[in-house]
Amino acid sequence: MAEPLLRVDSLVRRYGGIAATDNLSMEVIPGELHAIIGPNGAGKTTLISQLTGQVMPNSGTIYFAGRDVTSLPSYTRSRLGLARSFQITSLLKDFSAIDNVALAAQAHDGHSFRFWGNARKERHLRDTARAALERVGLGQRADIVVSQLSHGEQRELELAVALATKPQLLLLDEPMAGLGVTESARMVALLKELRKEVTIVLVEHDMEAVFALADRITVLVYGRVIACDVPDAIRKHEEVKRAYLGEQHAVTRHD
Numbered sequence: 001m002a003e004p005l006l007r008v009d010s011l012v013r014r015y016g017g018i019a020a021t022d023n024l025s026m027e028v029i030p031g032e033l034h035a036i037i038g039p040n041g042a043g044k045t046t047l048i049s050q051l052t053g054q055v056m057p058n059s060g061t062i063y064f065a066g067r068d069v070t071s072l073p074s075y076t077r078s079r080l081g082l083a084r085s086f087q088i089t090s091l092l093k094d095f096s097a098i099d100n101v102a103l104a105a106q107a108h109d110g111h112s113f114r115f116w117g118n119a120r121k122e123r124h125l126r127d128t129a130r131a132a133l134e135r136v137g138l139g140q141r142a143d144i145v146v147s148q149l150s151h152g153e154q155r156e157l158e159l160a161v162a163l164a165t166k167p168q169l170l171l172l173d174e175p176m177a178g179l180g181v182t183e184s185a186r187m188v189a190l191l192k193e194l195r196k197e198v199t200i201v202l203v204e205h206d207m208e209a210v211f212a213l214a215d216r217i218t219v220l221v222y223g224r225v226i227a228c229d230v231p232d233a234i235r236k237h238e239e240v241k242r243a244y245l246g247e248q249h250a251v252t253r254h255d
Ligand SMILES: Nc1ncnc2c1ncn2[C@@H]1O[C@H](COP(=O)(O)OP(=O)(O)OP(=O)(O)O)[C@@H](O)[C@H]1O
Pocket: 015, 018, 019, 020, 038, 039, 040, 041, 042, 043, 044, 045, 046, 047
C-alpha cells in the first residue's frame, strides 16, 4: 500500500462524559475516495473538525503528508493542502460566484480578506477562480450573485471554493445534504470527476452516493471504527449490518 496521505493515530475527543472520538485510528491513501459513514452522533463531524484543526483532540496524533499536524492551526493545514469544503452558510450571499472563489484563492495566497477589492481585479485570482468554477460545472454562472444560485449550485460553489486552495486532500462533510434526486446525481457525477484529481474524504448519509463513489469505507459507531474496507466487504460485514445499515438501508449496487 502507498504511504498514507493522512494518518490518524489513537485520536480521542471527549465532550463531558461522551467520547465523540474514541481512540480512533485510520489512514487515507493518496488518490482514494475514502468515505466515512455511521449513524447520527457517531462522531463523523467531530473527526473532520479535528482533521481541519477546528477542534483539538484530547489525545492522539494526526499526520498529513508525513508531518505531524495535530497542533497546527487550520490556516497552516490549509496551506499544506488540507481543505474542508466550506458550508453554504459561509458563502457571501451578495457576492458573485466568482468573487467568492477568488476571495478563497486570495485568502489561501496569504492575503487578508480586507483587501478583497483586489480579488476582483487581480488576474491570477480571477483565472484560478474561473478554472475552479469550470471544474464544478459553474463556468457559465460565474457572475451570478450567490443568493440567485439554486441550492445545488451553491453546493457546487462550496466545492469550487475548496478547490481554489489547490488541496491535496479534500474533506467533504455531507455534500448531498438537502439536494433533490437530480441535484444529487449531478453531485455524484461531479465527485466522480474530481476524485481523479484529488484525494477525497467524504462524510455522507446518502448510501447510494457512498457506495457509488467510495474506494474504501470506514464505519464509525460511538466514535470507534468498527470496520474499514472496500464497499463490497462493508456491504457484507455482519457488525456493520447490525450496527448501522440495518434493513431500512438495504444497499444496492450502483456501478
Ligand atoms: N460541541 C459539542 N459539545 C458537546 N457535545 C458534542 C459537541 N460536538 C459533538 N458532540 C457530541 O459528540 C457526539 C458525536 O457528534 P458528531 O456531530 O461528531 O456526530 P456525527 O456522526 O457527525 O452525527 P450526524 O450524522 O448527526 O451529523 C454526539 O454525541 C454529539 O452530541
